[in-house]
Amino acid sequence: MTQVVIVGAGLGGLRVAESLRAAGYTEHIVLVGDEDHLPYNRPPLSKEALAGGVQVEDLHFRRKDSIDDVEWRLGSGVVASDLTARTVTLADATVLPFDALVVASGIRPRILPIPGPTKGRHLLRTADDAAGLRHEIAPGTSVVIMGAGFIGCEVAATARKLGAEVHVVALDAEPMIRPLGAELGAAMRRRHEAHGVNFHMGRTVAEFLGDDHVTGVRLDDGTEIDATVIVEAVGSVTNTEWLEGNDLDLSDGLLVDSAMVVQGADVPMVAVGDVARHPNALFGGPPRRIEHWNIPTETGRRAGAALAALLRGDEPDRSAFTAMPSFWSDQYEYKIQSFGMPGIATSSVVAAGSVDEPCVVEYHDDSGLVGVIGIDRTADLAPYRKQLAQRGA
Amino acid sequence: MIKIHVDMDKCQHYGQCCFEADDVFALDDDGKLVYQEEASDDRLADLESAVDVCPMQAITITSA
Numbered sequence: 467m468t469q470v471v472i473v474g475a476g477l478g479g480l481r482v483a484e485s486l487r488a489a490g491y492t493e494h495i496v497l498v499g500d501e502d503h504l505p506y507n508r509p510p511l512s513k514e515a516l517a518g519g520v521q522v523e524d525l526h527f528r529r530k531d532s533i534d535d536v537e538w539r540l541g542s543g544v545v546a547s548d549l550t551a552r553t554v555t556l557a558d559a560t561v562l563p564f565d566a567l568v569v570a571s572g573i574r575p576r577i578l579p580i581p582g583p584t585k586g587r588h589l590l591r592t593a594d595d596a597a598g599l600r601h602e603i604a605p606g607t608s609v610v611i612m613g614a615g616f617i618g619c620e621v622a623a624t625a626r627k628l629g630a631e632v633h634v635v636a637l638d639a640e641p642m643i644r645p646l647g648a649e650l651g652a653a654m655r656r657r658h659e660a661h662g663v664n665f666h667m668g669r670t671v672a673e674f675l676g677d678d679h680v681t682g683v684r685l686d687d688g689t690e691i692d693a694t695v696i697v698e699a700v701g702s703v704t705n706t707e708w709l710e711g712n713d714l715d716l717s718d719g720l721l722v723d724s725a726m727v728v729q730g731a732d733v734p735m736v737a738v739g740d741v742a743r744h745p746n747a748l749f750g751g752p753p754r755r756i757e758h759w760n761i762p763t764e765t766g767r768r769a770g771a772a773l774a775a776l777l778r779g780d781e782p783d784r785s786a787f788t789a790m791p792s793f794w795s796d797q798y799e800y801k802i803q804s805f806g807m808p809g810i811a812t813s814s815v816v817a818a819g820s821v822d823e824p825c826v827v828e829y830h831d832d833s834g835l836v837g838v839i840g841i842d843r844t845a846d847l848a849p850y851r852k853q854l855a856q857r858g859a
Numbered sequence: 860m861i862k863i864h865v866d867m868d869k870c871q872h873y874g875q876c877c878f879e880a881d882d883v884f885a886l887d888d889d890g891k892l893v894y895q896e897e898a899s900d901d902r903l904a905d906l907e908s909a910v911d912v913c914p915m916q917a918i919t920i921t922s923a
């Protein structure tokens with residue numbers, strides 16, 4: 467009996483298990499997750515679930531019947547691995563042998579080393595994080611959000627909806643500037659400002675104020691803001707410490723080929739989702755990690771099929787990987803939808819509407835269209851997506 | 860025959876499903892999801908993909 471161990475019981479891990487079964491692998495699968503929960507959907511944690519109350523049961527993904535027989539080991543993460551001995555060690559000291567290993571451990575929020583009290587500081591990655599944060603936000607609560615990326619901006623919108631006073635502090639010139647660019651980023655800032663959010667752009671938090679619990683922050687320019695809730699959304703680090711000591715390149719997640727097979731490993735091993743640095747033939751350039759919700763499903767399908775092939779002694783499908791990166795974000799009543807890689811563009815042009823109204827923005831580099839973003843124009847994006855999908859051809 | 864149901868309380872009209880099975884799902888001129896409630900059995904693979912890619916997990920399919 468062979469055994470596949472999947473580390474990380476999130477969306478990516480779930481999809482690999484399902485695609486292993488779809489590819490005909492019938493033997494044992496163990497899914498190890500450090501959270502207590504079965505795989506659940508994270509995007510609502512900064513949006514409707516944060517607004518309405520976090521019920522993780524409502525967020526669970528459907529699980530296909532084909533994986534009814536997998537073994538779930540939840541609540542105890544993998545702390546170490548030995549690719550030569552083909553074992554992983556869990557936090558509760560269990561040692562699991564494997565014939566093939568799946569890395570689906572995702573990422574976690576980065577924590578900046580900032581002096582001051584720690585009570586009142588929140589991260590947002592898990593359902594438990596969201597429940598803890600929800601508990602602290604009430605009408606009139608003063609919230610400082612560090613970071614003006616998508617998660618920071620979504621939390622800002624939700625916290626305003628909950629009646630909190632909201633400050634966003636970020637080093638960038640405009641919110642969500644990397645994917646949106648300066649023009650659309652500024653337009654989104656104006657939407658947030660119209661909803662009462664205070665931005666402190668080009669600034670960082672130098673110190674948390676207070677004795678035991680945070681009572682405020684001091685910015686690098688000396689400005690002080692009263693706040694009892696801090697949300698830290700300043701980027702991420704990959705969950706790969708458990709793979710150290712195996713001579714793998716862990717500098718930015720795990721480097722995989724177009725079949726999601728981990729490079730430099732002598733065992734059948736794949737990586738998927740947020741933690742996988744994968745090539746994409748639609749956009750070329752260096753392999754990248756893409757922290758979008760559709761990537762665990764796209765990479766998971768490939769990876770499960772590849773692993774099933776490797777376990778049969780066959781060559782995996784190494785044809786070009788051409789999944790379309792796609793992202794959405796809800797902030798107030800606005801729906802932002804993105805296809806492709808606007809973040810690598812060198813120029814942008816408003817193709818329809820205007821940035822303060824419903825609009826479509828095209829993103830280009832010397833190779834042509836590399837991305838498109840719509841605000842409240844979802845239905846108009848389909849032709850652009852089609853054009854982007856033809857880049858590989 | 861496959862029966863298709865979308866929980867319209869959950870659906871946020873992102874249209875991801877339309878890219879998997881454009882003969883079943885579409886966004887109308889107002890950007891609202893419209894869909895066929897039945898499809899033939901040979902559409903199963905694409906419909907399963909649509910179920911998987913729905914960010915709100917709003918789609919259910921059953922064999923009838």
Ligand SMILES: Cc1cc2nc3c(=O)[nH]c(=O)nc-3n(C[C@H](O)[C@H](O)[C@H](O)COP(=O)(O)OP(=O)(O)OC[C@H]3O[C@@H](n4cnc5c(N)ncnc54)[C@H](O)[C@@H]3O)c2cc1C
Pocket residue numbers: 473474475476477478479498499500501508509510511512542543544545570571572573590591592617705708738739740741756757758759760762792793794795796
């Ligand atoms: C608040 C929030 C909002 C988001 N909103 C959007 C959005 O609107 N649109 C969008 O496209 N994307 C969004 N995303 C991103 C999207 O949710 C991720 O891309 C997706 O969850 C990645 O899936 P994954 O399986 O790779 O990783 P994860 O979902 O992180 O799953 C990894 C799992 O592995 C566990 N794990 C880690 N280390 C170990 C270990 N050593 N042993 C065992 N288990 C371990 C983790 O705890 C976790 O449960 C959002 C993310 C968050 C957090």
Ligand code: SF4
Pocket residue numbers: 865869870871872873874875876877884892912913914915916917918
């Ligand atoms: S993918 Fe889901 S949320 Fe989006 S339009 Fe289709 S059913 Fe609705």
